[in-house]
Amino acid sequence: MSEAPAKLVIATRASRLALWQAEHVRDRLQTLYPSCQVSLLTMTTRGDQILDRSLSKVGGKGLFVKELETALLDGRADLAVHSLKDVPVDMQSPFLLSVILERDDPRDAFVSNHYASLDELPDGSVVGTSSLRREAQLRQRYPALQVQPLRGNLDTRLGKLDHGDYTAIILAAAGLRRLGLESRIRSYLTPEQSLPAAGQGALGIEIHESRTDMQAWLAPLADPDTTACALAERAVSRVLGGSCQVPLAAFAQRDGNTLKVSGLVAEPDGSRIIRAQASGSLEEAEQLGERIAHELLDHGARAILDKLVAPDAAS
Numbered sequence: 001m002s003e004a005p006a007k008l009v010i011a012t013r014a015s016r017l018a019l020w021q022a023e024h025v026r027d028r029l030q031t032l033y034p035s036c037q038v039s040l041l042t043m044t045t046r047g048d049q050i051l052d053r054s055l056s057k058v059g060g061k062g063l064f065v066k067e068l069e070t071a072l073l074d075g076r077a078d079l080a081v082h083s084l085k086d087v088p089v090d091m092q093s094p095f096l097l098s099v100i101l102e103r104d105d106p107r108d109a110f111v112s113n114h115y116a117s118l119d120e121l122p123d124g125s126v127v128g129t130s131s132l133r134r135e136a137q138l139r140q141r142y143p144a145l146q147v148q149p150l151r152g153n154l155d156t157r158l159g160k161l162d163h164g165d166y167t168a169i170i171l172a173a174a175g176l177r178r179l180g181l182e183s184r185i186r187s188y189l190t191p192e193q194s195l196p197a198a199g200q201g202a203l204g205i206e207i208h209e210s211r212t213d214m215q216a217w218l219a220p221l222a223d224p225d226t227t228a229c230a231l232a233e234r235a236v237s238r239v240l241g242g243s244c245q246v247p248l249a250a251f252a253q254r255d256g257n258t259l260k261v262s263g264l265v266a267e268p269d270g271s272r273i274i275r276a277q278a279s280g281s282l283e284e285a286e287q288l289g290e291r292i293a294h295e296l297l298d299h300g301a302r303a304i305l306d307k308l309v310a311p312d313a314a315s
Contacts, residue, residue: 004033005217011068011077014042015153017175021203022081024178025101028221041077043067065206069095072208079214080206084199084230085172087206089238096209100230102223104174106201106251108134108189111161111176112168117187118142125167128160132268134170136247137194139270154179170194174201195249195264198233202226225254228285235289236263240301245308250289259285263292265301268308274301 012022026038071077091097115121128150129135135147150157154175161169176185207214229252236250247266252259259282266273276295280288
């Protein structure tokens, strides 16, 4: 490895959760390289600014990374820290997803001030979620509930719940845990109830592909198990052209030396959900993901995708 870095700048979104994630990486780097000065460059992205429309209508999850990538390009930052589920699966040159860190709880969480679980909610209850993936699975399993869009950062979403705008909301468990808000979780949704998004609960670090020095410095942060799971999940999404317009889920778990991978594609109203599963070795993670994606396509996902990503789909 090249000699230890003297100074590193981490580009991050300005939300409380994004700052926690960047500070976590900063602390890990300072433990690895005690003499290194690690600082944060906080930025507000287009995804943070547009809160009156769903992500599927305004350009998808890539809106959360573009400004950070500009900082990597112009040299203001050496690395950018992301929630992996927000990182586009078709990352293009000159950017590189350098490492994937150990995953926190990948499940979705049920949050309510009055009820302990989805099963307890009275018919007609309003449930908020930012995700078409969650919405489709909720609509299929609980057709008597009203599922409404919910945007904003974590504190904003919880505030809307506390204000009475929603009976319950569904959030990623990892974000609540990282911010010390685990007590807000009334119950966890199993992957059978709500299959997670590709990469949910994991952090990814993006760099400029020319920075071989950064690749070497960051390598000790990589978690092999999480990386294998994430590669499989992101392969499902990549083959299917995963975007915020499509209710798409992919989830992998290690079981001994075996990787078990599940995927689904759904109609947004939950009227049809197509599922597929596969198992194999950790070394064939991406191939497993690709196999699942093609199985989903063969069983009807192609028609759903063609309809949802048509040029007039967002109108």
